[in-house]
Amino acid sequence: MQEFFRELAETYPQMNFVFFYDPVQWQRVVDGFWMTVRLAVICIVFSVIIGVIGAFIQTSRIWALRLISQGYIQFFRNTPPMVQLLFFYFALGPYTPSYSPDGWLEVPIISNVGWAVISLSFFAGAFNVEIFRAGLESVPDSTSEAAEALGFNKLQIYSYITLPLAFRASLPALNANLINLAKTTTQAMVIAVPELFYQLVQIMSDFTTAQYPSMILMFVIYVGLVGLLASGMRVWERAMKIPGYGG
């Protein structure tokens, strides 16, 4: 296997699949792959939590809370994720607590990976809030009125009655947003988060002859990863379906 790719690289210099025979480069691909997977999974989880909480706040009777939530949505929805990453890491980063191991370095408590998680989760979370809000609006008022009549309080109605129903209606839009989020993790490269795209760009520049192979590999991996996520979400969507309720 390694021999095959070594020979391929010698015969066709443009097809240097260096990562399939050089263990150092292979390690970079593996590290990048897991970083991408971790980043995507963590951001998906946080962004859904943010969406659920944000949608609840949107239904609040306190206008100040609604205003804060609106402000958050507008801020994160109307700025490009790459700008957010750079802003968080370079502009806010220096104001966060840090410790110094050698008198010069200031190792911030929040690493670049941490900022990527925060920034991307809030970015996708802002969309999720709106997605869940739309879902909540599809639940008939009479349903929550009935629950209120049975003695549920507002939080109980949200978590036991309206959210579970709204969730089903929101899933298609949520899928689209989460798939987008998984792809947006590549932008974490601008703050040097060593995810797959970053690692492959490094390989490309260390081995000029590995440009096409790196791009092919990148394409294959992202198609696979996003495909897996998309089909997983579809299975979930089917499993949650209530016969007779909605599409």
Next chain:
Amino acid sequence: MMKSLFASTTALAVTLASVTTAFAECTNDTWNRIMSEGKITIGVKPDYKPWGFIDENGNLVGMEVDMAQEIADTLGVELELIATIGANRIPFLETGKIDMILATMSDRQDRREASGIALPNYYTSGTNIMAPKALGLTNWEDLRGKPVCGKQGAFYNKKATEAYGAELIAFGGAAEGKQALRDRKCVGFLSDDSSIVVDLQSGDWDDFEMPLPTEDDNPWALAVPLDEQACVFGRFMSGMQYNWLQSGRLIELEAIWGIQPSAFLVDQKERFKDWLE
């Protein structure tokens, strides 16, 4: 499954190889297009003061931009500048987004295989780091296990990480890398010595120094499309470079842009000295 993957990869490789074998004869496609359209597109650095950078008015300027202008003037065509970084300059050239590279590119064997590097080399620089004086670094081994900022696409990244064990944090451009050093996210900024000297002289980096012995002195090269390297375009660029070195024009440009006079250019001027002078 594996077999069909092999088969398709090989098929793809054969297709690409047959595309690249055509460079035996000169078709001069890029050259002819430049002449007929009356415009040359040159890739320069946007973040590499003073070779190529963006001034207060948002224009790309610098020593290499001046050189690019001289190329266009000699050809009698209009100049279009495209900002490129280390990681994308060769793909830009390969895909025809730019007609040539003039972007502080070190002349390396693998780059000669991917782009049409025209000799003689017009400049040179070695590798060093910009680091705070407070740390008192003295040799490359001091970097082992420490975070070092750098930029994506630089050839010396590999050596710094593999031979000296530095934990490289590579950003898209030099500007982000230097900002990260200022924010104390790393112990030094890995770059070439000539640009570090310029930064240190600028007065913005008073508490910093260039503490390590410079390594891997490496000439810079400009590049035309690979299949035009031995054709009109490549030969013309060789002539431009010979003239820049022989006439001492690059020494003048160095002075204009406040770069420390480099011994390389003085040597080259001597090397190409006209025997009748």
